[in-house]
Amino acid sequence: MELLHRTALLLLLLTAAALCWAQEGQPCTCLRNKRTTNCTMRSGTCWCTSVASQVAVNCTALTSKCLLMKAEMAGLKKSGRRERPKHAYVDNDGIYDPDCGNGNIFKAKQCNGTSCWCVNTAGARRTEKSDTDLHCSELVRTSWIIIETKLGERSTAVDAAYLKDIIKKEFGKRYLLDPKYISDVVYENPYVTIELKQNLSQKTPDDMDIADVAYYFEKDTKGDSLIQDETLFFNISAEPLKFDQTLIYYVDEKPPEFSMKRLTAGIIAVIVVVILAIVAGIVVLVITRKRRGKYQKSEVKEMNEMQRELNP
Structure with missing residues (x-):
């Protein structure tokens, strides 16, 4: 009986070893x-x-948390959600009534009443607003556009490679954009980054401009489609993709010329408030010390008089 138990135990050990070896x-x-x-x-x-x-x-x-944090930061950098080109910027001015020049493109100088500014080929402001005497020497081309968007909740997973292929296909079908101008599509659930690059030397008269494509896509994702009787529809695994929180970043062939004058007034106001607070604090401190000094002198005087009375 004991021999039987030993044999069974040996067989179990051999089976476990075999499984480990197989794996x-x-x-x-x-x-x-x-x-x-x-x-x-x-x-x-x-x-x-x-x-x-x-x-x-x-x-x-x-x-360990240290390794996890390091890995997470590497993923964020790779996704492009936090690190962007140095001169990438968002158009925060919204819509305005533009002045269109030859070829129906933006004129370099745009005005709204007595306020004027310079724009890029995407119509995004790239200088501070000034008066009508502002001079814009050239219309600077936007050669790189970064579209950041977020996928809505899904019941099925999305394959990154397949998503890249379908975005290139649908951008070509819906916006008539040559796939060669989509330099990259990065997916890190739930965020999607689409990079469009198009130098002036690459663009032919028949090519769609990447600025126009980005604007159409932005309108589509915000429920204000510019295409008649047709909504944006990307389908993966029999489930449509829904895009949300779309941001467009522009990278021009020349850096923007913001002088940060807008911030100067605010910074000056903060500095003034801080200085006034410091001055007020010093004044209060000086007054308090003077009063305290007077009290101390008065007390000393009274003590001296009391001593004189006690020791005539």
Whole structure:
């Protein structure tokens, strides 16, 4: 009987060893850390490489916060949601009545009454507002547009490679944009970054301008489509994509010329308030010390008089 038990135990050990040997080197999934790559089974344990640090982590335990934060920051940088080109900027002025020149493009100088400013080929203001004497020497081309948007909630997952392909296809179909002008599509659930690049030397008379394409897409995602009887419809896994919180960043061939004059008044006001507060504090402190000094002198005088009376 004892021999039978030992034989059964030995068989179990051999079976476990065989299973471990069969799994050795096989791909695996790190259940406790999704920010990992190159996951393989080693001695029955799933081991992976932590993103951005190249450190091996044991997936049966929790990964350290330091490695997790490092991996998260690497993902954010890669997605482009936080790091953008140095001179990328958003048009915060909204719609205005533009002055269109030859070829129905924006004139370099735009005015609204007595206020004027310079714009790029996308019509976005790239200088401070000034009076009508403002001179805009040229219409600077917007050669790079970054579209940041967010996918609505879905019941099915989205494959990043497939999303990139379908966006290129639909941009060509809906906005007539040559796919070569879509330089990249980055997806990090739920955010999507679409980069459009088009130098003047690349653009032919028949090519759609990336500024026009971005404007059409922005209108589509905000429920104000410019295309008759047709709404934006991207379908993945029999479920439509819904875009939200769209932002458009412009990168011109020359840096914008904002002088930050708008902020000067606010900064000066803050400085004035701080200085006044400091001065008021000093005045109160001086007055308090003077009063305290008077009280002390008065007390000393009274004490001297009392001593004289006691010692005639």
